[in-house]
Amino acid sequence: MVYKQITIKNFRGIKSIELNNLSRINLLLGKNSVGKSSILEAIFLLTGSDNPNLLLSIDLFRNIIHNSAEDFAFVFNNLNYSNSPEISAILNNNNDSTRDLNIKPSFSIGESTQNNSKFSTDTLIESQVNSIDLITAIKTKHSQKITQKSSISIGKNIDGTINFNINRDLKAKPFIGALFDSTVNNSSADLFSRLNSLIVDKKKDDLIKSLKSINKEIVDINLGAGNMVYVDLGIKFKKLVPLNLLGDGAIKITKIILNLNHIKNGVLLIDEIENGLHYTILDEIWNTIIQLSEKLNVQLFVTTHSKEAIESLNRCINKLESTKGKDLISCYTINKNSENEMLASYYNVSSFKEIVNGNFEIRGE
C-alpha cells in the first residue's frame, strides 16, 4: 500500500478535500460532478509527478485535447491560475514520508518569463501562460526535504498550432507506478504489451479463470498480429476470436487484471468500475481485485455510481475471514455544500457493512 492520507487543494473543482485512513482498496462515492474523477486524477498526478505529460493525459481521459495554452487552466480551481493546485500525501511506510506536489504556471511578460508568485495573476490574461511547473517535495522523517521540478512549456508553431516541450528532472528518482483506468484510455497496444508480459511470466491462468465468468467457453487467451488479443473458445470454433468481439465486459475484466499485474507495488485508479459490466460478474471482479491487489501489493482507488457494485463488494468482504477483511477497504462518500466546499465521509469496513446491510444510501443523497 502506497498512501496513508491524501490532501488535495485547488485542483479542478476541488477547493480542498482530505482522505484519511486510506486502505488497500478505496472506494469513492458521491453524486455526479462532486469531484470523484478529479480525486483520481490528482492522485495520478501526485504519483507520477516527474512526468508532466500526465497533465495532458488527465484531460485526454475526459476527451479534452489541448488546443491552446489556456487549456492548462482546467486543472486550476475555478480556472484561475492564482489557485495553484497542491496535492499532498503521507506515505504508508515506517518513516512517515511525505510527498507534495505543487502545480504552478509561469507567465511570459514581453520578452521575459516570470513565475506567478511575483505577479497579481488576476490581471494577467491566460494566453500569457508559457509553462506549467510540477514541483515535487519529498520528505522522510530523518532526512532533508528533496525538491524536484519538471515542467511542460508551451510553444507556438508557425501555423499557429501549439507544441509542448517536456522538461523532466533527470536526477529525479522514479517513485512508483500508477495506472489510470478510465473508459477512454488504455489502448490496444497497452493491452497487448501487458498481456505479453503476463504470458512471459506464466501468469495468464488467473486471467483465463476470470474470463470464464463472462464466457465459460474460453479456454485460452493469446496474442496475434497488429496488437490484437485473441481468445480460444474451444473446439466449436475453428479459429481464435478477437477479445473485442466478446464485448465490453471481457475487455474490462482483462484490462483490470492486466493493469493490476503491470502496476505491481503501485497504484491503480479505476473510474466507474461498473461500466460495461453485467451485475452477475461483479463478484468475480471484486474477488479478483481483492486477491490480486494483496498478492501484487497494489493500492486501488475506485469510483462507482452502481449500487450493485457496492453490494457486490459488501458480499465479497463478508465472505472473507474477519481478519482479512477487517482493514481491506475504506469507503468515502463525497459531499459538496452550497459554497462548493467538499467533505469526504469515511466509512471503515464495519461502518460500510452497516450502511449497506441496513439499506441506507451510501452513494450520497
Next chain:
Amino acid sequence: MKRLKIFVEGKNDGYDCQIIKHIVQKIDPSQYGIDIKIQEVGGYQELFSEAITTKIKGDSFGGMKHIAILDADSDINERKKYLDEKILTDDLDLPYFLIPNNSESGNIETLILNIINSTEKDFFDCFDSYCICLKKCNNILKHPGDKEKVYAFLHSKTDYKKSRKIDLNDTTIWNIQHQDFLKIYNFIADTLKALSSFPSP
C-alpha cells in the same frame, strides 16, 4: 430541491413508518419544494452508531435536514436525556419527536391505541376480558402487552398478517383528529414550513 430525512425506529415498513408516510402524503411536501425520505433505523440506539452519525453529518454537509420520530418508551425524561446527550456529543443537528405525543411515556402501540375510534370499544373490552381470564388461569399471561392487543385488532380488521398495511384513510377505524396524531402531524408540518423558508442548498 430541499431534502428532509425522517428517521423512525421500526423495521420493514413498521407501524411508525406507515403512520409517518401517511402524514407526509397528507401534507404533500412538494408544495414546499421539499423531497422527503423516511428511513427506518431499527432502534433509537442504532441512530447513533459511528456509521449512521457519519452519514448524517455527510448528508447534512450536502444540505439535507434530518429529524427523528422515536418511541418515548417507559420513561420519556430518560429518553430525552439520552437523546440530548448523544446529539450534543456527536454534534448532530437532529430535532426529534417522542411518540406518543412528545410529553408522555409510551410507544407506537400507545399512539395506535389512542387513535382508534371509540366505536371499536367492544373489541378492546373483549380483549381485556380475555387477558384477565388468561391471568386467572394459573397466570398464563405474563406479559399482557399493547403489542399483542394492537396486532390482534389490526388482524381482526384487515388480515394484517398478510397485508401488513394500516389504512389510516379508513375513518371508521381511525381518528386522525386525535390530538396525539395532530401533534406528530404538526411537528412534521412545522419542520417543512421552517425548511421551506431557508434558501435552497
